[in-house]
Amino acid sequence: MDSAQIDQVRRFNRTVTERVGVLHDHYLGRDRAIGEARLLWEIGEQGQDVRRLRERLGLDSGYVSRLLRSLEADGLVTVEPQPRDRRVRTVRLTDAGRAERAMLDARSEELAGSLLEPLNDAQRARLVSAMAEVDRLLTAGTVTLDTVDPGHPDARHCLRSYFTELRERFETGFDPVRSLLPDAGELTPPRGVFLVARLHGEPVGCAGLKLPAGAPAEIKRMWVAPQARRLGLGRRFLAELEARAEQHGCTLLRLDTNKALTAAIGLYHSYGFQEVPAFNDEPYAHHWFEKRITAPPPRSAP
Amino acid sequence: MDSAQIDQVRRFNRTVTERVGVLHDHYLGRDRAIGEARLLWEIGEQGQDVRRLRERLGLDSGYVSRLLRSLEADGLVTVEPQPRDRRVRTVRLTDAGRAERAMLDARSEELAGSLLEPLNDAQRARLVSAMAEVDRLLTAGTVTLDTVDPGHPDARHCLRSYFTELRERFETGFDPVRSLLPDAGELTPPRGVFLVARLHGEPVGCAGLKLPAGAPAEIKRMWVAPQARRLGLGRRFLAELEARAEQHGCTLLRLDTNKALTAAIGLYHSYGFQEVPAFNDEPYAHHWFEKRITAPPPRSAP
DNA sequence: CGATTTCTCTGACTAGAGTCAGAGAATGGA
DNA sequence: TCCATTCTCTGACTCTAGTCAGAGAAATCG
The missing domain is CATH 3.40.630.30 (Gcn5-related N-acetyltransferase (GNAT))
Incomplete structure (x- = not known):
């Protein structure tokens, strides 16, 4: 692993976190705190058990509970005990919640679009294919092999x-x-x-x-x-x-x-x-x- | 701008912010709050005027002042009025500050290394060149042309x-x-x-x-x-x-x-x-x- | 010279993102 | 049936990362 490679990776990290980070706040942190937005996103169309949400996002149970109360108060989700095991509770999006989630989705598209927008066609194609390569190789790096x-x-x-x-x-x-x-x-x-x-x-x-x-x-x-x-x-x-x-x-x-x-x-x-x-x-x-x-x-x- | 491109950009954003984000916290947010770390970094080897620091990082003057007090209390920086204009104050790193900054630098290298580490040589070369391309094109997108x-x-x-x-x-x-x-x-x-x-x-x-x-x-x-x-x-x-x-x-x-x-x-x-x-x-x-x-x-x- | 502007600092606040220690309900196993 | 365990919730905190409104010193302008 030579130092020119390390330098390039650092430059990449800086550029990407700056550029994407700023846009992220601009587009996604607009009306809802990002903690709530992430949760809303992770609940998904079909709903989720609170337990799985916590696992997925790696959050404290108290914190998730509080976030859910807040989303519930805004009429975006309903939380009900699961019939099979009434300790576990299932979160589902209401229609308003679905709308909110769709808006987040649209914002994320806008964000992606704003990265491509200033470029010409040839540059866009090159950027997208380079991103696909980075995506693939970073993903490859997280795959574990276990006996x-x-x-x-x-x-x-x-x-x-x-x-x-x-x-x-x-x-x-x-x-x-x-x-x-x-x-x-x-x-x-x-x-x-x-x-x-x-x-x-x-x-x-x-x-x-x-x-x-x-x-x-x-x-x-x-x-x-x-x-x-x-x-x-x-x-x-x-x-x-x-x-x-x-x-x-x-x-x-x-x-x-x-x-x-x-x-x-x-x-x-x-x-x-x-x-x-x-x-x-x-x-x-x-x-x-x-x-x-x-x-x-x-x-x-x- | 077609939707396959948008999707790829979104996938890229998700993968990169997750992977780099987690490592960022792990390596760089270890002993110093990232606000302080960023400031320490931006002061640089030769020191900076408080005014420029604020501009560069886009922070409130009160906030910067407080961060500087905290770094000063830890013996990492000294703040002195500039001789030519005594309203402006110049921040300089102490030896301890320089050491801390060098550590941050090393951490950032470790972070970069940990992205490459699980890959083989061919994959590393491909990742680095794809990152260079992304870096270049994202940078290109922020260049403005003004009359x-x-x-x-x-x-x-x-x-x-x-x-x-x-x-x-x-x-x-x-x-x-x-x-x-x-x-x-x-x-x-x-x-x-x-x-x-x-x-x-x-x-x-x-x-x-x-x-x-x-x-x-x-x-x-x-x-x-x-x-x-x-x-x-x-x-x-x-x-x-x-x-x-x-x-x-x-x-x-x-x-x-x-x-x-x-x-x-x-x-x-x-x-x-x-x-x-x-x-x-x-x-x-x-x-x-x-x-x-x-x-x-x-x-x-x- | 006095008024205005520039620059930094302090004090008082806020919001977000969590953590930690239980409490209480439901379930599962002996 | 009872005890341990699982799951969620509440209350009480903490720490970051800010924002906002001035105050005071230095510089600049007329």
Whole structure:
């Protein structure tokens, strides 16, 4: 990370917080305190439990309660106990609340527009695409990779989504029963690893690694949720699993895949995998890949 | 401005304010209130007059005074009357203040680093260059173009800088006396226009337009300060002057330039100017350009 | 010289954004 | 059934980040 990069990031931070900050106050802090506005926004069209609101915004329960009283007094929301659990209370927008929220929405659009407004068409296009890139990469930086048990709810959620996607994308469909699926123990230490990627706490991807004694390590069940694609997550999974395999003493990493998964095949190639003859009889596989693991060169002193 | 662009800008705003906002509080709001920290930062190494500080940060005089008392009590700054005008007071950092400021600086670097830290090298490079683009274009959007009298201090500042630059860049040097310079009246309405570009109130560029009766309009003295280049300002000057010329009823816009000014020459070409034979005997010119002004097609209804 | 203006400071306020310590109702488990 | 836990609410605070109205000293203008 060189200092020219750091300087550029600092310049960016300064410019953006100044410019967007000023506009933010101008457009959004106009008639309602921003605490209330944020809450109003987070309640959403369908309403929310107070509990979830608090979690989402990371606020003190007393504070949220007070904000809700204030919104209630202005006739923007109604708060009622949930029928199933009467300790929990559900907040819903009234029509006036919906109108207020729509106004906030419009203001936020105006804010965005005012950033583009002074630019010509070519500049606008460049700004928007640069913003998309910044957005994508900053988001990528907040994705966490955690080792979990394949039975964990987040892991199960990913696997379910993964199978659903395979069923849709394979021309033959996909039936887990016919496939060579590792049993849970094979993806649990010490015989393997299962990783889940999370974005803002939500699971958005998974990848498993089998570490059989005296045999090549094998990557299984790598999946990235549609909303988390283009964040370099696939590559990150591969790098992480490669590192785990190496720590484990493996010298060869391999995997099989279906011809429908073209993006994945491209990734394997670009990550240094070589296509090899079939090393198993997975019925859904068309391509088999392997990569020799070499110890990375020692890092130069920091 | 289409709605996909607006949406992307809004997504960008949300991601950036969340991510940078959280880190900002974490790193910079640690031991000193951000009001004080901002002030400490703005005082700078050489010190500042209280008056300028207030202007720069846009704060109430009472508030600044109170903040200064607090910094003084902590031994971070000294405040003394200015010798020339004892109403004005000058703030200077003490050694402790300098140390505190250095710490803030380091924190800001850490913040920047923490944005890059989770990314790999390729992603970092992409993020930094996208940030540079956003930075540049957002900055470009805050540059204002104002019509001023060529005798205005900001105009004079630009012209002085312009002449200095010509002197350095022309292989023959540059002596204003030998050049065909318009007299001030020629760049003042109704006989002409003089524009100054300002960024955060500082003049960062100028351009003049002669509007002689019954003759082609002529662009003179177009200059952009080094720190404001790559913001599309040259193009913006040309567009603005072209519009003025057209309003005035001109149908031809022309200008001359020196071969050393390659970037400008490129701009003229790309903006639709054609090189033509010399139309004057400006001793410092090597190229003469003109552009036919056509009324723009009527705008489709808004 | 006196009047006016400029600059900084002090005192008195306000609003926003929280924090903290319980109280009271509803629920779940032993 | 009772006890612990969960969830929301209230009351009493705190800290920032200001704003506003003058007061007093210094400089400037006529």
